[in-house]
Amino acid sequence: MSMLHLHNGESLLDGELDFYPAAVIQPDPLFDILHQQLPWHSDTITVYGKEHRIPRLQCWLGDAGLAYTYSGKTLHTLPWHPVLQQLNQQLNQALGLNNNSVLCNLYRDGNDSMGWHSDDEAELGPAPVVVSMTLGAERDFALRKKGETRMFAKLPLSHGSVLVMKAGMQSRWQHALPKRAGIASARINLTFRQLIQDTAAV
Numbered sequence: 001m002s003m004l005h006l007h008n009g010e011s012l013l014d015g016e017l018d019f020y021p022a023a024v025i026q027p028d029p030l031f032d033i034l035h036q037q038l039p040w041h042s043d044t045i046t047v048y049g050k051e052h053r054i055p056r057l058q059c060w061l062g063d064a065g066l067a068y069t070y071s072g073k074t075l076h077t078l079p080w081h082p083v084l085q086q087l088n089q090q091l092n093q094a095l096g097l098n099n100n101s102v103l104c105n106l107y108r109d110g111n112d113s114m115g116w117h118s119d120d121e122a123e124l125g126p127a128p129v130v131v132s133m134t135l136g137a138e139r140d141f142a143l144r145k146k147g148e149t150r151m152f153a154k155l156p157l158s159h160g161s162v163l164v165m166k167a168g169m170q171s172r173w174q175h176a177l178p179k180r181a182g183i184a185s186a187r188i189n190l191t192f193r194q195l196i197q198d199t200a201a202v
């Protein structure tokens with residue numbers, strides 16, 4: 001049974017983004033299942049030799065044997081949750097992709113965030129198409145051109161939305177999920193990605 005309807009997408013940022021504001025057919029139960037059942041954990045990253053706890057919970061699931069390197073750490077994907085595997089298959093089919101993993105982020109409230117970056121790790125290949133699904137609290141997705149400090153645009157990502165970051169986006173733009181005072185409820189973001197096996201770290 002299809003969990004998605006990917007119709008009436010808006011093309012944004014000169015075609016670098018496709019946005020489907022209400023793509024998930026039943027976003028409330030999907031949020032609850034993933035909130036309760038995913039193996040959320042609190043991770044650290046090392047910046048200039050110092051460990052920092054990242055301001056959100058996360059987990060990375062996917063096909064067996066995949067690994068990725070993120071801020072100097074090599075992590076192996078955990079096995080798919082069946083619902084996420086089904087969603088990935090449906091997204092791949094609808095969009096003509098071969099994504100094989102999903103990075104799941106849980107922003108517990110408006111104090112959780114993600115800093116400026118591009119999804120440009122070597123394992124993603126030179127022109128990844130990253131599919132980003134939002135469930136729960138609406139938060140702004142901020143965009144700026146690479147090499148600039150000024151924010152270019154903010155896109156509010158609605159409950160049940162799907163944002164497709166197309167090939168080219170990661171080489172030209174950075175994105176971030178800024179803190180938002182006053183948001184007390186949680187948001188889940190799922191970014192479906194293809195980890196390219198033969199360049200993946202082991």
Ligand SMILES: O=C(O)CCC(=O)C(=O)O
Binds near residue numbers: 103105175189
């Ligand atoms: O939570 C979001 O919408 C952004 C997630 C993100 O930037 C990422 O996973 O690389």
